[in-house]
Amino acid sequence: MLEITDLYAGYGQIEAVRGLSLSVDPGRVTLLLGANGAGKSTTLRTVAGLHPPTSGTVVLNGVDVTGQPAHKMVRHGVSLVPEGRRVLAPMTVLENLRLGAYTADKAAYARTLAEVNAMFPILADRSNGAAGLLSGGEQQMLAFGRALMSQPKIMLLDEPSMGLAPAVTDRILANVRTMANSGIGILMVEQNAEAGLEVADHVIAVARGEVVFAGPAEAARANASVLRAFLGEAALAGESGA
Numbered sequence: 038m039l040e041i042t043d044l045y046a047g048y049g050q051i052e053a054v055r056g057l058s059l060s061v062d063p064g065r066v067t068l069l070l071g072a073n074g075a076g077k078s079t080t081l082r083t084v085a086g087l088h089p090p091t092s093g094t095v096v097l098n099g100v101d102v103t104g105q106p107a108h109k110m111v112r113h114g115v116s117l118v119p120e121g122r123r124v125l126a127p128m129t130v131l132e133n134l135r136l137g138a139y140t141a142d143k144a145a146y147a148r149t150l151a152e153v154n155a156m157f158p159i160l161a162d163r164s165n166g167a168a169g170l171l172s173g174g175e176q177q178m179l180a181f182g183r184a185l186m187s188q189p190k191i192m193l194l195d196e197p198s199m200g201l202a203p204a205v206t207d208r209i210l211a212n213v214r215t216m217a218n219s220g221i222g223i224l225m226v227e228q229n230a231e232a233g234l235e236v237a238d239h240v241i242a243v244a245r246g247e248v249v250f251a252g253p254a255e256a257a258r259a260n261a262s263v264l265r266a267f268l269g270e271a272a273l274a275g276e277s278g279a
Contacts, residue, residue, distance in 0.1 A: 038060060038061065038062055038063065038097070038098060038222065039060060039061040039084070039096070039097055039115070039191045039222055039224065040060045040094075040095075040096040041057060041058060041059050041060070041084065041093070041094070041095055041096075042058050042093055042094045042096070043056050043057075043058055043093040043094070044056070044057040044058070044080070044090055044093035044094075044095070045057075045090060045091040045092045045093055046079050046080070046083040046088060046089070046090045046091055047091060052091070052246055053074075053076040053079040053246055054076040054079050054080050054083065054246050055076070055245070055246040055247050056093075056247060056248075057076070057080060057093070057241075057243065057246070057247070058248070059224075059241045059248075059251065061191060061222040061224045062222055063190070063220050063221070063222045064217055064218065064219075064221070064222065065217060065222060065223070065238040066213060066214065066217045066223045066225060066236055066237045066238050066239070067222075067223065067224050067225070067237065067238065067239045067240070067241060068225050068226075068227060068233045068234065068236075068237035068239070068240045068241070069081075069224060069225065069226045069241050069243065070226075070227070070230055070233070070240060070241070070242045070243070070257075071244055075245065075246065076243055076246040077195075077226040077243065078120060080226075081117060081193045081195050081224065081226060083095075084110075084115065084193060084224070085107055085115060085117040085193055086104075086105050086106045086108075086109065086110035086115075087107050089104055090103060090104060097113055097114065097115065097190070097191065098114075098190070100113070102115075111140045111187050111189075112140050113190075114187075114189050114190035114191060115189060115190070115191045115192075115193065116137075116185075116187050116189035116191070116192050116193070117184070117193045118180045118181060118183075118192065118193065118194045118195065118197065119180075119195050120195040120196045120199060120226075121196075121199065122173075122176045122177055122179070122180040123180070124168040124169070124171070124176050124179050124180060125168060126167065126168050126169025127167060127169060128167070128168055129164065129165055129166060129167060129168065130160050130164050130165070130166060130168050130171070130179055131164040131165065132168075133168050133179055133183050134150060134153060134160070134179075134182055134183055134186050137184060137185070137186030138150075138186035138187060139187075141186060141187050141188045142188065145188065146186075149185070149188055150186070152185070153182040153185050154182075156182070156185075156212070156215060157178040157179075157182050157212070159171075159175050159178060160175075160178060160179060160182050172205075173200055173201050173205070174201055174202075174208065174209060177197055177198075177201065177209050178209070178212065180197075181197075181212060185216070189221060190221065190222065191221065191222045191224065192216065192221050192222070192223050193223075193224050193225075194213065194223060194224070194225040194226065194227075195226050196226055196227060196228055197209055197210070197213065197225065198210065198229050198232060199228065206229060207232070210227075210233070210235065210236045211236070213236050214236045217236075217238075225237070234254050234257060234258055237254040237257075238253070238254055239251075239254060240253070240254050240256075242257065
């Protein structure tokens with residue numbers, strides 16, 4: 038279980054995340070919603086060890102991992118799938134997957150690779166081809182597979198449907214549900230709120246770096262504060278002036 042408590046993080050004098058608290062349970066998808074600039078990606082980067090928190094705590098399965106660097110967070114079982122996928126295009130699909138396993142239990146490498154290939158058969162079919170020749174959706178599957186190779190307990194997904202056609206988005210988010218069903222806890226940022234809500238179990242909506250809604254996905258679909266957070270500052274200002 039991942040527990041984030043009263044997290045603050047920012048850049049210089051700018052506080053991007055202000056007092057964020059949330060938890061991510063094994064086998065469940067927690068969706069983090071908000072407008073651009075709401076602090077969503079900063080939250081993921083801070084949890085992943087790529088950005089230092091100003092204050093607050095990050096606890097994984099009872100162990101305080103606050104401020105641990107990224108390579109140690111991977112060893113603790115936290116894996117980030119970054120925005121834009123960022124596969125290593127000149128390298129083969131298999132080489133990308135092998136890189137994802139560099140901190141993993143080497144004895145379990147073959148089993149984990151087989152599990153990834155079973156979840157994403159296209160990766161097995163294209164294992165010797167260059168990652169850069171994959172389509173956008175296939176590259177997202179590779180990014181998922183690379184993260185799974187580290188045998189994570191928690192996966193942080195930053196905009197997995199970005200730049201993908203609607204039909205491909207549906208397939209990618211179905212993959213997210215499959216990964217959660219395997220027992221992994223997932224914290225996901227997804228700008229396509231409607232699609233994200235279809236696979237989420239729990240929703241946290243943020244505006245101006247602060248939580249404005251936290252609850253089940255079913256409740257989020259009908260809650261005005263979630264919509265306001267997603268639409269951003271203009272919607273918030275419009276409502277306050279109504």
